[in-house]
Each structure stands twice: as C-alpha cells, then as structure tokens.
Amino acid sequence: MNKELKLKTLFVQKPLELDCGKIIQNFPIAYETYGSLNEKKDNAVLAFHALTGDQFVTGTNPITKKDGWWSYAVGPNKAIDTNKYFVICSNVIGGCMGSYGPSHQDPDTKKIFGANFPVITINDMVNAQYNLLEHFGIEKLFSVVGGSMGGMQVLQFVSNFPNKAITAIPIACTYSHSAQNIALNELGRQAITADTNWSEGNYTIENKNPNKGLAVARMAAHITYLSKKGLQEKFGRKLQERDDLKFGFDADFQIESYLRYQGSVFVDRFDANSYLYITRAMDYFDLAKQFNNNLSDAFKKTKTKFFIISFTSDWLYPTQENKDIVIALNAIGADVGFVEIESDKGHDSFLLDVPDFLKAIKNFLNKSYLNN
Amino acid sequence: MKNEFKVIANLIDKDRRVLDVGCGDGTLMKFLKDNKNIDCRGMEISKSKVQKCIEKGLTVIEGNAEKDLIQFPDKSFDYAVLSQTLQAFLNPELVINELLRVGKKAIVTIPNFGYWKVRLHLLTKGTMPITKTLPDEWYNTTNLHMCTIKDFVFFVKSRNFKIFKSLALNNKNVTLINNSNLGFKNLIADLGIFLIEK
Numbered sequence: 001m002n003k004e005l006k007l008k009t010l011f012v013q014k015p016l017e018l019d020c021g022k023i024i025q026n027f028p029i030a031y032e033t034y035g036s037l038n039e040k041k042d043n044a045v046l047a048f049h050a051l052t053g054d055q056f057v058t059g060t061n062p063i064t065k066k067d068g069w070w071s072y073a074v075g076p077n078k079a080i081d082t083n084k085y086f087v088i089c090s091n092v093i094g095g096c097m098g099s100y101g102p103s104h105q106d107p108d109t110k111k112i113f114g115a116n117f118p119v120i121t122i123n124d125m126v127n128a129q130y131n132l133l134e135h136f137g138i139e140k141l142f143s144v145v146g147g148s149m150g151g152m153q154v155l156q157f158v159s160n161f162p163n164k165a166i167t168a169i170p171i172a173c174t175y176s177h178s179a180q181n182i183a184l185n186e187l188g189r190q191a192i193t194a195d196t197n198w199s200e201g202n203y204t205i206e207n208k209n210p211n212k213g214l215a216v217a218r219m220a221a222h223i224t225y226l227s228k229k230g231l232q233e234k235f236g237r238k239l240q241e242r243d244d245l246k247f248g249f250d251a252d253f254q255i256e257s258y259l260r261y262q263g264s265v266f267v268d269r270f271d272a273n274s275y276l277y278i279t280r281a282m283d284y285f286d287l288a289k290q291f292n293n294n295l296s297d298a299f300k301k302t303k304t305k306f307f308i309i310s311f312t313s314d315w316l317y318p319t320q321e322n323k324d325i326v327i328a329l330n331a332i333g334a335d336v337g338f339v340e341i342e343s344d345k346g347h348d349s350f351l352l353d354v355p356d357f358l359k360a361i362k363n364f365l366n367k368s369y370l371n372n
Numbered sequence: 373m374k375n376e377f378k379v380i381a382n383l384i385d386k387d388r389r390v391l392d393v394g395c396g397d398g399t400l401m402k403f404l405k406d407n408k409n410i411d412c413r414g415m416e417i418s419k420s421k422v423q424k425c426i427e428k429g430l431t432v433i434e435g436n437a438e439k440d441l442i443q444f445p446d447k448s449f450d451y452a453v454l455s456q457t458l459q460a461f462l463n464p465e466l467v468i469n470e471l472l473r474v475g476k477k478a479i480v481t482i483p484n485f486g487y488w489k490v491r492l493h494l495l496t497k498g499t500m501p502i503t504k505t506l507p508d509e510w511y512n513t514t515n516l517h518m519c520t521i522k523d524f525v526f527f528v529k530s531r532n533f534k535i536f537k538s539l540a541l542n543n544k545n546v547t548l549i550n551n552s553n554l555g556f557k558n559l560i561a562d563l564g565i566f567l568i569e570k
Contacts, residue, residue, distance in 0.1 A: 305431070326433060327443040338433045339422050356419070360426050367429030 005062055007055075007098040008032060010090075012131045019284075022118040026107075029128055030098025031055050031090035034074060035082035037136060043369070044138045045080060046129070046165075047089040048146030048153035050351075051221075051278055052270055054097035057089045058082070063097070064269050072353045079362040084369070085142065088132055092125040092153075094278050096271035100128075103204060103271050114273055115201025122149070122285045126156045133164065140164055142372070143365060147171035147350035148317065149278070152285050155298070155325065159287060162302035167368045169361060171309045171350045174321040175295055175328070176286040181316070184224055185279035188217030192272045201273050214272045215263030222262045227313035227346035231255065288328075295328035306336040307364045309357065311349040337364070373399055375544055376563060380453060380479055383537065383567050384408060388450035391415065391474060393437045393467075394457040398425035405430070413449070415440060438462060441470040449475045456481050456505070456563075459515045465527075472533065472570035481565045484540075486520030486558040505562050521564035522554060528568055536567040 007030040015025040032055040037044060047057055049069065054061070058068040058075045074080045074087055091099035094117070102117035109116075133141065144154045144165045151173025158168050174181070192198055195213025199206050223231075235255040239245070242252065251257040291297035306329055310322035319340050329336040341357045343349040349357065377400045384390060386408045392401050395414030398421075404410035414432040416422050425432035433440070437454075438461055452475030458464045459482065471478040483505040484490070493501035500510040508514070519527070521540065528535055538549035540561030549557045549564070557564075 307426075330433075330443045330448075331445055333445070333448055335431055336433070337426065337431045338435070339419065339426070340434055342419060356423065360423060363423075363426045363429075367426070371429055 009098055010131060010135050012128065014131070016124070016127055018118050018124045019121040020119050024093075024100065024118070027093065027100035027128070028098060028104075029090050029093070029100070029131065031088060031132060032057065033089075034058060034087040035085055037086040037138070041136070041138050042140070042142060042372075043084060044086045044088060044136065044141050045143045045145060045365075046132070046141050046157070047074065047080070047087055048126075048129075048144070048150035048157075049089060049092065050146070050148035050150045051282065052218075052266070052275075053150070054095065055089045055091045056097075057087060069351060072351070073358055073361065079358040080145065080365060081362070085365070088136070090129050090132060092278065092281075093128045094120045094125070094274060094281060096274040101271070102201070102273035102277055112202075112204050114204065115276070117273070117277060119280055119284075120277060121281050122152050122156050123160070123290075125281065126153050126160055129153075130157075130161060130164075140166060142369060143167040143169060145169040145171070145361075146173075148173055148347065149282050151317075152282065152287075155287055156285075158302050158304050158306075159290075159298040162299075162304065165304050166372055167305045167307065167365070169307045169309065169364070170322075170325065172311055172314050172317050172322070172347055173325075174285075174317045175298075175325050176288055177283050178321070182283045184221065184316075185283050187220050188279060189276050191216035191220065192276060195272075198272060201276075203272070209267070210272045211267040214267045214270065214275060215260075217272075217275060218266040218270075219259040219263045222259060224316045225346055225348040227315065227344055229313060230344045230346055233344070295325070296331045299329055299334055300332055302334070304335075305368060306334060307360075308336065308338045309350075309360065310338075310340045311343045311345070311347070311354075311357075312340060313344050314347040314349065316347040373403055375546070376455065376481060376541060376565065377403060379539060379541060379546055379565050380455065380481070381408065383479055383565075384410065384451055386410075389413075389448070391444065391449040391452045393441065393452060393454045393471065395421075395425060395430075395432060396455075397421050398428045398430045398432065400453070400455065401425070401430050401432075402428050437467055437470070441467070441474055444474040446473055447476050451475050451477050451479055453479045454481070455479075456483055458482055459517045459519065462516065464517050468531075468533075472568070477536065477567060477569045479565070479567050480524075481563055482519060482521070482524050483515075484521045484558065484561050484564050485518040486522055487562045488559050489562070491559075503562065521549065521558045521561060524564060524566065525549070525554060528566065534569045536569060537565075538567075539565040541565060 053069045091097040151170035154170040192213040195210035197208040198210035238254040240257040288295040310319040326338045392414045401412040452471040490501040540557040541563040
C-alpha cells in the first residue's frame with residue numbers, strides 16, 4: 001500500500017516482547033502529528049485510533065483523500081484544539097498504514113508475513129507506541145484519548161504507564177471484550193477467511209485480494225456502529241433509485257446500497273490480514289484479567305485524571321460497560337468523571353458531529369490544562 | 373451563591389474530601405474547591421447540569437444517587453452533601469444510609485414542610501402549598517417524600533444517628549435548632565440544614 005507516499009515513521013530499535021512471547025525489533029511505527037509541542041513539552045496529547053483508523057486524525061488523509069477520522073474533534077479551535085495541543089497519533093502495530101504489520105516482510109524468511117505475523121494485543125500496541133514519548137522527549141503527556149479500540153488503548157496505557165499521562169479520556173469502550181463483541185468480530189474474520197482469495201493469508205504474494213470477504217466483514221461491522229433508530233431515520237424502507245421492488249437480489253433498499261458502498265470503499269484502504277489481527281487484539285483485551293479480575297488494581301498506581309464518556313445509543317460498547325470502568329476507579333478513590341451523551345448515532349457517535357460530546361471534551365481538556 | 377451553600381460551606385473544614393450528591397451545576401463544589409481547597413466529587417442525574425460542572429472544571433459523575441452511590445467505598449469522603457433532594461428519592465432512608473456509609477459525616481438540607489407559609493397556604497387555600505423552596509405544582513413536582521424539620525430530627529434520632537449541628541434557615545437568617553426550640557424553628561424556617569454522622 002501507498003509506497004509512493006512518504007509516511008512519518010519511527011523505527012524502534014529496542015526489542016519489544018509481545019504477549020504471545022515473540023520478540024520484535026527494528027520495527028516501524030508510522031505516525032502523524034498536529035499542532036506544535038511547546039517548550040515545556042507539557043501540551044502533548046496522544047490519540048489512539050480505533051479498529052479501522054490510522055494516524056491521519058484530522059485534515060485530509062493523504063491516502064484516502066477524505067477527512068481524517070476525527071476531523072470533528074481534532075483541529076484548530078476544535079474540541080482537541082491543535083492551536084493549544086500537540087496531537088500525536090500513530091498507526092497501531094498490526095495495522096496497514098505503515099506500522100509493523102502483516103503486510104511487512106518477515107526478516108527471517110524475507111517473505112511477506114501474511115498470517116505468519118505474530119498475534120498482537122492491545123498491550124503490545126500500547127507498548128510499541130510508548131516509544132513515541134521518548135522520540136519526542138516528552139516526560140509526561142497532557143492527555144491520552146481515544147474511542148472504541150482507542151479507548152481500550154487509553155486504559156491499557158494508563159495501567160502500563162501510571163505516571164505518564166495527566167488526563168485520560170476513554171470513550172465508548174470497554175475494559176473487557178464481551179461475548180457479543182467477540183462474536184461480531186468472529187463473523188468478520190470468517191467472512192475474510194471464507195473468501196478463497198484470502199489464500200491462508202498469502203494473497204499479496206499470490207497477487208489476489210479477498211475483497212469480497214473484507215467487504216462483508218465491513219458491512220456487518222458497520223451495522224454495529226449505528227443504532228436501530230439512526231438507521232430507521234436515515235434509510236427506513238426507502239428504495240434505491242427505483243419505484244418498486246424488483247423481485248431479485250439487487251440492492252432494492254437504500255440501506256443495502258449504502259452497506260455495499262461502505263464495503264467497497266473500505267477494501268480500497270484496508271488490508272484483510274490487518275483486519276484479522278486487529279480484531280483479534282480487541283477480542284483478547286481483558287484488562288481485569290491482567291490483574292486477577294480486579295479492574296481497580298489496573299489503576300492503583302496512577303494519579304491520572306479520568307473522564308469517561310459513553311453514548312445512549314451505543315449498543316456495541318454500551319453505557320454500563322463504560323460505567324464499570326468508572327466504578328472500578330471510584331473504588332480506589334481515583335479522580336474520575338463520567339458523562340453519558342445523548343445521541344441517536346450509535347457507537348459511531350464519537351467520530352461524528354455530536355455537539356454535547358465535543359463540548360464536554362473541550363471543556364474537560366481546557367480546564368484540566370489550566371488547573372494543571 | 374445562595375445562602376444555603378454558604379451555610380453548608382461553613383460546616384466543612386478545609387482540605388477535605390467532599391462528595392456532593394445531586395451537585396446541580398456545581399456552584400457549591402466550585403466554591404468549596406476555590407475557597408477551602410476541597411477535593412470535590414459530584415454526582416448529578418441531569419446531563420445538562422453535568423455539562424455545566426465540566427465547564428467549571430469539576431469532577432462529576434452522571435448518576436442516580438439511589439443506584440450509583442454503591443460504587444464508593446465506605447468512608448471514602450469526609451463529607452457527603454445532599455442539598456434539597458432527599459424528598460425527591462423513592463427511598464430516602466436508603467439514600468441517607470448510603471450518605472452515612474460513603475461519608476464520615478453527611479450534610480443534609482431539607483425544604484421544611486412545617487414552615488408557616490406552607491401551613492398557612494394549606495390551611496387557608498386548601499391546595500398544595502407553593503413557596504419559594506417548593507415552587508412546583510402537585511402534579512409536576514419531583515418531590516415524593518416531603519417532611520418537616522421535626523420529622524427529620526425524629527427520623528435521625530430514631531435511627532440513632534448523631535446530629536452534630538441542626539440549623540434553621542429563613543432567608544438570610546441562620547439559627548441553631550435545639551430540643552427546646554424545635555417546635556418554633558419548625559414553624560419559622562423554610563429550610564433545615566443538618567450535619568449528621570452514623
């Protein structure tokens with residue numbers, strides 16, 4: 001992918017032992033930054049992207065030519081104001097936008113990894129990204145922030161590095177992937193691996209592409225990002241460029257056409273193996289299990305100020321799962337605020353123009369920065 | 373800031389941990405934080421008021437005191453404050469117990485249904501009283517369990533909770549309530565403020 005474009009890349013020399021036991025070294029982390037780091041280096045915000053995100057948080061994504069995934073929230077005078085803060089975001093390892101992932105070459109075999117890339121975890125992603133702090137000479141981040149899988153990384157980051165962030169904003173996430181979450185991810189993975197073009201993960205070498213499988217995975221996942229009400233209001237039973245049902249299997253309904261479109265544009269920008277690896281990392285995420293099923297212990301050493309946000313219509317990572325994190329933090333007297341934002345836009349609310357949400361982040365960050 | 377909050381703030385020592393249950397727009401929390409170096413947490417059920425607190429830079433949790441106080445460990449706050457909301461709960465006794473569990477002490481304020489204007493309204497007009505502290509009609513009020521200062525004192529005593537201080541508030545006028553003047557204060561105060569401990 002995107003060989004022609006020069007991505008900002010940090011090559012991590014230090015070996016990193018992954019949860020699976022394998023050790024990686026001299027691996028690339030592709031990142032992007034917005035705004036500027038001040039002299040005191042106290043205005044850095046590390047943003048973590050979600051499953052299909054990348055380092056291009058805002059502005060125009062140079063690969064897709066579309067707006068960055070968090071353009072509503074990040075930018076000059078926006079909720080995370082790049083006139084004030086230095087925002088860093090990197091592509092997770094396992095990803096496909098320049099960071100070490102299954103489309104890279106295995107240094108041992110000199111072949112593209114494919115399905116031979118080591119299985120990575122949220123913990124691995126966070127440990128890899130931690131190298132960016134050293135790279136920029138940042139002693140302490142002002143904030144770590146992210147939604148969905150990005151929120152999981154926020155939780156893991158604070159747990160791993162309790163003294164490295166002044167504030168943390170986990171959004172629309174969970175501390176432990178539920179059976180339903182795993183089931184939905186498995187559906188996506190099955191769609192990919194059932195595509196004969198997947199070829200046990202070796203599609204790049206064989207010059208094939210499991211686009212159909214990946215598109216179906218995206219379509220199924222996309223439904224989980226929206227709410228029933230949102231879908232009904234936007235599409236209802238509206239027909240797609242026709243006056244009546246056609247008694248066939250073409251996209252009669254607008255919702256079908258919409259999903260097919262979502263699937264088709266996704267395959268242009270995302271790698272099927274990365275999809276397998278990243279969904280696996282999410283499924284393996286259980287922060288409580290890392291601490292003998294006591295989530296509070298994950299945060300015992302931290303003074304980080306938390307602000308947790310959920311959305312009313314998010315059924316993928318519902319309010320209660322976000323509240324469970326609040327409860328665990330309150331149990332140890334941590335500094336934690338929580339708000340559930342009213343929105344019909346489902347899990348995707350955190351990526352969209354939801355004024356109450358954006359206002360809350362803006363106020364939380366700006367007041368915390370002032371008081372710090 | 374309303375007089376009630378000034379009285380509450382005077383009951384709280386400096387540098388303590390306070391949980392403000394039903395903290396509204398955070399006016400009291402902000403005052404405590406700025407003037408008494410209080411480590412303050414708020415719980416508030418209204419989303420718009422939670423936003424107001426965030427605007428003030430306060431730590432607030434959106435939640436319902438009847439269900440969500442359970443997450444705080446025993447005695448995790450020096451004071452738990454409940455201002456004029458006790459009467460709005462389905463189970464006020466449960467909330468009082470929770471306040472006294474999470475707080476070493478609790479400060480509870482109640483709109484006094486024994487206030488003379490309330491009594492007079494009911495006596496002369498024969499309709500549900502509407503006053504400054506009880507502004508809503510019977511059909512849209514959030515108040516479910518109105519009580520008088522006397523009722524509250526009797527309740528606290530019956531549960532063997534300690535009362536450190538009972539104050540009667542009438543406009544700007546703050547006076548101490550004791551056993552001998554309870555009947556009178558119950559008539560002239562529109563608000564009762566109590567510092568209690570289990």
